[in-house]
Amino acid sequence: MAPHLGGSPPGPNELEVSLFGPGVGESIVLHLGGGDWIVVDSCRPKSGDPPIALSYLEALGSPVATALKGLIVSHWHDDHTKGAADILRKAVNAKVFCSDALNEDAFFEAIAASENPAMDRSGIDEFREIFSILRERDRGRSHAGSVGPEWVRANQILYQRTEGYGAPCEIRALSPSSGSHSLSLNEIGQLIRPGKEKRRFVSLEPNDTCVALLVRMGSARILLGSDLENGSNPKTGWKAILEDGLRPKEKSHIYKVAHHGSENADDKRIWTELLEQGPIAIITTFAKGKKPLPSKEDLRRIKSNGGAVYCTPKPDIDAWKPSRRLGSIERLTSRVDRKRTRINRGMGHLRIRAKADETPPQFRVEVLDPASQL
Amino acid sequence: MALTLRKQYWKTLISLGSKAYPLRPDIPIRPNRRTMDNLEERFLATSVQAANLTETAEKVEDDRNVEKVIEGPVNELAQEPGEFLENPSQEAFKKRISRQFNVLQKWQGEVQSVERAEKEFVAVTRDLEDESRSDENVTFSFDEVPKADWSLILPGAVFYWSVGYEQDEMGTVYGKSLVRFRRLPPWSDREIQRIKEEARRLKEYFGRKSGESGTERAL
Numbered sequence: 329m330a331p332h333l334g335g336s337p338p339g340p341n342e343l344e345v346s347l348f349g350p351g352v353g354e355s356i357v358l359h360l361g362g363g364d365w366i367v368v369d370s371c372r373p374k375s376g377d378p379p380i381a382l383s384y385l386e387a388l389g390s391p392v393a394t395a396l397k398g399l400i401v402s403h404w405h406d407d408h409t410k411g412a413a414d415i416l417r418k419a420v421n422a423k424v425f426c427s428d429a430l431n432e433d434a435f436f437e438a439i440a441a442s443e444n445p446a447m448d449r450s451g452i453d454e455f456r457e458i459f460s461i462l463r464e465r466d467r468g469r470s471h472a473g474s475v476g477p478e479w480v481r482a483n484q485i486l487y488q489r490t491e492g493y494g495a496p497c498e499i500r501a502l503s504p505s506s507g508s509h510s511l512s513l514n515e516i517g518q519l520i521r522p523g524k525e526k527r528r529f530v531s532l533e534p535n536d537t538c539v540a541l542l543v544r545m546g547s548a549r550i551l552l553g554s555d556l557e558n559g560s561n562p563k564t565g566w567k568a569i570l571e572d573g574l575r576p577k578e579k580s581h582i583y584k585v586a587h588h589g590s591e592n593a594d595d596k597r598i599w600t601e602l603l604e605q606g607p608i609a610i611i612t613t614f615a616k617g618k619k620p621l622p623s624k625e626d627l628r629r630i631k632s633n634g635g636a637v638y639c640t641p642k643p644d645i646d647a648w649k650p651s652r653r654l655g656s657i658e659r660l661t662s663r664v665d666r667k668r669t670r671i672n673r674g675m676g677h678l679r680i681r682a683k684a685d686e687t688p689p690q691f692r693v694e695v696l697d698p699a700s701q702l
Numbered sequence: 703m704a705l706t707l708r709k710q711y712w713k714t715l716i717s718l719g720s721k722a723y724p725l726r727p728d729i730p731i732r733p734n735r736r737t738m739d740n741l742e743e744r745f746l747a748t749s750v751q752a753a754n755l756t757e758t759a760e761k762v763e764d765d766r767n768v769e770k771v772i773e774g775p776v777n778e779l780a781q782e783p784g785e786f787l788e789n790p791s792q793e794a795f796k797k798r799i800s801r802q803f804n805v806l807q808k809w810q811g812e813v814q815s816v817e818r819a820e821k822e823f824v825a826v827t828r829d830l831e832d833e834s835r836s837d838e839n840v841t842f843s844f845d846e847v848p849k850a851d852w853s854l855i856l857p858g859a860v861f862y863w864s865v866g867y868e869q870d871e872m873g874t875v876y877g878k879s880l881v882r883f884r885r886l887p888p889w890s891d892r893e894i895q896r897i898k899e900e901a902r903r904l905k906e907y908f909g910r911k912s913g914e915s916g917t918e919r920a921l
Binding site for chain 2: 351352374375376428431433436437439440441443444446459462463476477479519520521522523524525526527528529530615616617618620650651653654656657659660661663664665666667668669670671672673
């Protein structure tokens with residue numbers, strides 16, 4: 329079974345937001361009219377599979393090389409970057425966007441360090457591939473570095489079309505704020521020191537460097553929260569966005585819930601000041617680690633804001649049981665592991681479409697199992 | 703009273719301290735070529751007699767008849783501790799029985815979080831035998847890890863987890879789980895220097911150029 333909803337591609341004046349999530353990882357594919365596509369983050373159905381965004385676009389018959397206009401990598405965590413380099417290889421005309429908060433020595437050192445075999449599968453190695461591809465493309469051009477990446481800050485416009493295909497269209501970054509300086513990069517910097525043991529990069533600090541986006545097409549508006557969290561600094565994260573006097577004041581109809589619905593990525597003011605009443609909330613799960621997200625409390629809190637809530641895949645904890653192995657292996661492992669849960673449950677797909685010229689926009693939601701409405 | 707053949711046999715083996723025990727006393731024995739040369743002839747003689755004994759033992763019901771044949775050489779053998787005996791005539795004992803760990807399943811793990819107070823950690827494990835299987839979250843106790851590796855239990859640390867059955871020298875079989883952390887040499891000054899140099903080149907090439915506001919590069 330294909331890991332995505334097939335069918336016909338969206339019409340030339342039709343907006344589409346497709347959210348993919350396999351258990352750990354997420355990818356968003358946006359259609360902004362006229363056959364123009366943007367991909368935000370990347371993941372694979374399984375290790376070794378092509379990135380889901382590519383598979384989906386190819387299944388719809390879209391010529392990736394010309395139709396994919398931009399690849400936005402909202403932050404460096406591997407659940408949002410897997411396969412991004414493969415997308416860029418095929419999308420030869422796409423621009424790459426990433427957070428300006430990564431434009432730091434520690435990040436470039438992490439990329440250089442990721443060449444070491446000890447740092448395999450660290451997530452940052454995907455960025456190394458991306459930079460390698462960009463450098464290849466840059467060869468022969470008069471201005472070095474002219475193919476990107478574009479370093480994104482709050483209130484920067486990444487994509488804009490003033491007319492055509494039913495309605496004007498715009499993608500604007502809401503973060504990172506100028507105050508974001510990546511505590512997580514400090515963590516990385518501490519790992520790469522003489523005498524320190526080599527370890528993979530694992531971020532433990534709140535993520536305030538992500539690129540959160542506001543997408544507008546006609547009267548429809550979508551807030552994509554990435555993994556943006558609230559740290560202790562009020563000049564970063566969601567607090568900075570809410571206090572930003574320059575941000576657009578229109579409220580969004582669809583919200584890709586930040587950081588898998590976790591409590592420290594939530595703020596009551598997001599639901600009252602950035603979103604319409606009863607928005608469509610779409611969430612991806614994060615099944616790694618001790619506390620999978622979203623928890624039952626997270627879902628209760630999100631649902632209390634009203635509106636339809638969808639999740640990919642289903643966050644049902646009982647369904648995360650690992651698949652059975654040989655009896656002898658089960659007996660041996662049951663004596664060791666205190667608790668074992670499966671991470672990947674198969675790729676779920678949520679697709680939302682609306683005509684750009686409808687006011688108010690009429691959203692049509694399609695769901696592919698294991699995604700579901702909660 | 704002379705010992706029965708069986709008791710003599712075990713007394714000999716114990717005194718010799720051999721690691722390879724032919725488990726049946728009627729099985730003929732012969733010397734290991736790596737042992738002392740001056741015993742070789744006597745061993746050979748013993749094995750010939752023992753070979754004859756195999757046939758004889760099947761016919762003779764009375765142990766005392768058998769003792770007369772083997773008593774002498776066996777008593778001599780008992781004087782030579784530490785010798786290693788092989789029994790090549792039996793297929794199962796051609797090789798020395800040594801400790802073996804038969805691995806049934808192996809994973810690579812990466813530590814996600816550590817609870818030192820509770821002495822446990824959570825890791826994501828990847829099946830090394832079947833890549834199509836989903837990764838799993840597994841909670842381990844520190845007790846599953848050799849104490850020498852406890853200091854390595856940190857977020858991002860990589861380890862290998864194997865489960866299977868181990869057979870010891872006596873042939874006893876145990877279920878076994880083995881968690882070993884990957885040990886890599888720490889970052890050297892030279893490596894850090896190379897990283898910083900490469901990072902400087904990357905930043906010079908890809909970093910935001912001074913004067914760019916970031917608003918003029920829209921698609």
